[in-house]
Amino acid sequence: MSINNLNISTIKIEQPENDNIYPEASAEFVQTPYIQEVTERALLYLDAGYPVHFAGPAGTGKTTLAFHIAALRKRPVTLIHGNHEFGSSDLIGKESGYRRHRLVDNYVHSVMKEEEELKSLWVDNRLTTCCRNGDTLVYDEFNRSTPEANNVLLSILEEGILNLPSLRSMGDGYLEVHPSFRAIFTSNPQEYAGTHATQDALVDRMITIMLNYPDRDTEVRVAVAKSGISNEEAGFIVDIVNEFRELSNHKSLSSGQKSMPTVRASIAISRVLIQKGEHAFRDNVFFHRVCHDVLCMYIQKISPSNRSFLDKQLEVLIGKFCPAAKSALVPKVVK
Numbered sequence: 458m459s460i461n462n463l464n465i466s467t468i469k470i471e472q473p474e475n476d477n478i479y480p481e482a483s484a485e486f487v488q489t490p491y492i493q494e495v496t497e498r499a500l501l502y503l504d505a506g507y508p509v510h511f512a513g514p515a516g517t518g519k520t521t522l523a524f525h526i527a528a529l530r531k532r533p534v535t536l537i538h539g540n541h542e543f544g545s546s547d548l549i550g551k552e553s554g555y556r557r558h559r560l561v562d563n564y565v566h567s568v569m570k571e572e573e574e575l576k577s578l579w580v581d582n583r584l585t586t587c588c589r590n591g592d593t594l595v596y597d598e599f600n601r602s603t604p605e606a607n608n609v610l611l612s613i614l615e616e617g618i619l620n621l622p623s624l625r626s627m628g629d630g631y632l633e634v635h636p637s638f639r640a641i642f643t644s645n646p647q648e649y650a651g652t653h654a655t656q657d658a659l660v661d662r663m664i665t666i667m668l669n670y671p672d673r674d675t676e677v678r679v680a681v682a683k684s685g686i687s688n689e690e691a692g693f694i695v696d697i698v699n700e701f702r703e704l705s706n707h708k709s710l711s712s713g714q715k716s717m718p719t720v721r722a723s724i725a726i727s728r729v730l731i732q733k734g735e736h737a738f739r740d741n742v743f744f745h746r747v748c749h750d751v752l753c754m755y756i757q758k759i760s761p762s763n764r765s766f767l768d769k770q771l772e773v774l775i776g777k778f779c780p781a782a783k784s785a786l787v788p789k790v791v792k
């Protein structure tokens with residue numbers, strides 16, 4: 458006589474504990490009244506139970522702010538970068554193979570008993586672990602993922618429930634989101650390559666803070682912190698970059714060009730000067746070349762005549778904002 462038995466079930470494997478990050482403000486992090494005000498507002502929204510969404514052009518400090526605010530919550534942080542290849546399983550988890558267990562019992566020689574157990578292995582992904590543990594989710598550039606992949610967030614943000622259909626057999630088809638779970642999103646609405654239109658239903662569940670280019674003081678202090686350049690020279694560079702941005706953003710000049718120079722350009726120019734031991738003087742040929750090299754990518758898509766006009770304007774701006782080397786060496790007379 459032979460008795461066969463086959464059991465099929467699912468076992469769950471959770472993410473390893475050390476998958477989280479614990480961001481801390483570095484010595485280079487700049488805290489200005491502008492950063493302070495936005496931070497306080499975002500923390501208030503999170504405390505009131507709302508996800509926060511930083512939207513704005515590239516280089517406006519969205520990701521840095523998201524991490525800063527996440528760090529202030531003093532809970533583990535889960536980081537997800539939007540990706541157009543993501544499916545919802547990349548966020549919540551998926552079945553990843555089977556574990557088979559077979560038992561053959563022939564103790565009574567006339568009876569052959571076979572028992573087989575097939576367990577499908579379910580591996581949690583970051584979003585599930587984050588919801589379960591009540592961590593802070595930073596979902597950077599979330600609009601790079603498809604709306605279909607992000608749909609899973611709708612019930613998390615609205616009802617506090619994560620739907621896990623594959624785990625229904627274990628009675629784990631729904632996961633109640635931990636009350637401490639909070640989410641911070643970033644997106645760049647001006648970016649068009651590789652992004653998806655933000656879903657109205659998703660954005661409707663968040664509070665969006667539109668970030669624009671920070672004030673001059675913040676940009677100068679960021680350039681100083683990130684390069685070690687003097688406050689005064691960082692000021693010249695930030696003024697050149699910002700006025701160049703205004704010019705290259707002008708409707709009659711900018712057709713075809715989408716990206717604008719940001720504080721990243723100021724940081725790059727400052728770092729190169731420091732690296733070479735040079736200064737932001739109007740009669741420093743090296744400085745002129747670095748400004749052109751760093752800023753030329755922001756005008757490459759515009760017409761040749763407008764490009765050459767902006768090239769000349771860059772020279773004018775350097776002359777307008779920077780002193781000559783000799784005059785910079787003369788100590789200022791304090792009246």
Ligand SMILES: Nc1ncnc2c1ncn2[C@@H]1O[C@H](COP(=O)(O)OP(=O)(O)OP(=O)(O)O)[C@@H](O)[C@H]1O
Pocket residue numbers: 485486487488492513514515516517518519520521522643645679682683720721724
């Ligand atoms: N408060 C700050 N302190 C120090 N550095 C900062 C601060 N804010 C922004 N930065 C620096 O400015 C640059 C741009 O910031 P960030 O990457 O956060 O911008 P972003 O809006 O997320 O840009 P993108 O959309 O291109 O990813 C980075 O080099 C970042 O380190």
